[in-house]
Amino acid sequence: xIVLTQSPGTLSLSPGERATLSCRASQSVSSSYLAWYQQKxxxxxxxxxxxxxxxxxxxxDRFSGSGSGTDFTLTISRLExxxxxxxxxxxxxxxxxxxxxxxxxxxxx
Amino acid sequence: QITLKESxxxxxxxxxxxxxxCTFSGFSLSTSGVGVGWIRQPPGKALEWxxxxxxxxxxxxxxxxxxRLTITKDTSKNQVVLTMTNMDPVDTATYYCALxxxxxxxxxxxxxxGTLVTVSS
Numbered sequence: 267x268i269v270l271t272q273s274p275g276t277l278s279l280s281p282g283e284r285a286t287l288s289c290r291a292s293q294s295v296s297s298s299y300l301a302w303y304q305q306k307x308x309x310x311x312x313x314x315x316x317x318x319x320x321x322x323x324x325x326x327d328r329f330s331g332s333g334s335g336t337d338f339t340l341t342i343s344r345l346e347x348x349x350x351x352x353x354x355x356x357x358x359x360x361x362x363x364x365x366x367x368x369x370x371x372x373x374x375x
Numbered sequence: 376q377i378t379l380k381e382s383x384x385x386x387x388x389x390x391x392x393x394x395x396x397c398t399f400s401g402f403s404l405s406t407s408g409v410g411v412g413w414i415r416q417p418p419g420k421a422l423e424w425x426x427x428x429x430x431x432x433x434x435x436x437x438x439x440x441x442x443r444l445t446i447t448k449d450t451s452k453n454q455v456v457l458t459m460t461n462m463d464p465v466d467t468a469t470y471y472c473a474l475x476x477x478x479x480x481x482x483x484x485x486x487x488x489g490t491l492v493t494v495s496s
Binding site for chain 1: 412414421422423424427435437438471473480481482483484486487488489
């Protein structure tokens with residue numbers, strides 16, 4: 267069973283700064299099967315990145331994903347006020363079919 | 376326009392069985408590659424995938440909860456039903472259903488708003 271670890275747990279930044287979030291898998295994950303979601307309080311998660319680096323429909327280009335194997339990164343180039351949220355990575359595999367990471371909270375410094 | 380909406384009880388007692396319904400529109404669960412999944416989130420905690428049903432009635436479950444879960448679909452009604460037996464206070468969470476497709480992103484592209492289920496006597 268693949269376990270996803272995210273770091274840091276909380277990232278305190280100011281608007282305009284760059285955010286770098288990490289997702290590490292306990293076993294190698296195909297890049298095609300790694301995604302990132304954003305979740306704001308009281309809302310359902312929203313798919314940001316799939317296939318490790320492809321932006322979902324309507325996602326601004328300040329969001330980018332990279333990585334392979336066991337190490338993946340979500341980068342927000344310049345934080346906008348609406349980007350302060352919790353971010354989850356997720357993998358799609360065989361068993362279990364889906365695994366989520368514990369999340370990284372990006373809050374305002 | 377794709378929408379999903381969860382419905383079911385907001386309060387269940389310990390040991391009872393929870394039945395949740397996901398009613399969707401804008402896609403068909405008889406289309407090849409399409410699936411509907413259930414994900415839950417305890418208050419203040421992370422997301423946890425529970426179950427998934429595919430267009431061909433293939434079903435997948437979280438290994439840790441498999442013995443307690445059953446997922447079914449009614450294609451004619453555009454509904455997916457999740458049952459969870461032997462509910463416990465630790466099962467208190469917001470339960471989401473979401474659209475999955477093996478021919479698009481492979482992940483959960485669309486989500487319902489979620490429904491909060493509290494387990495308490």
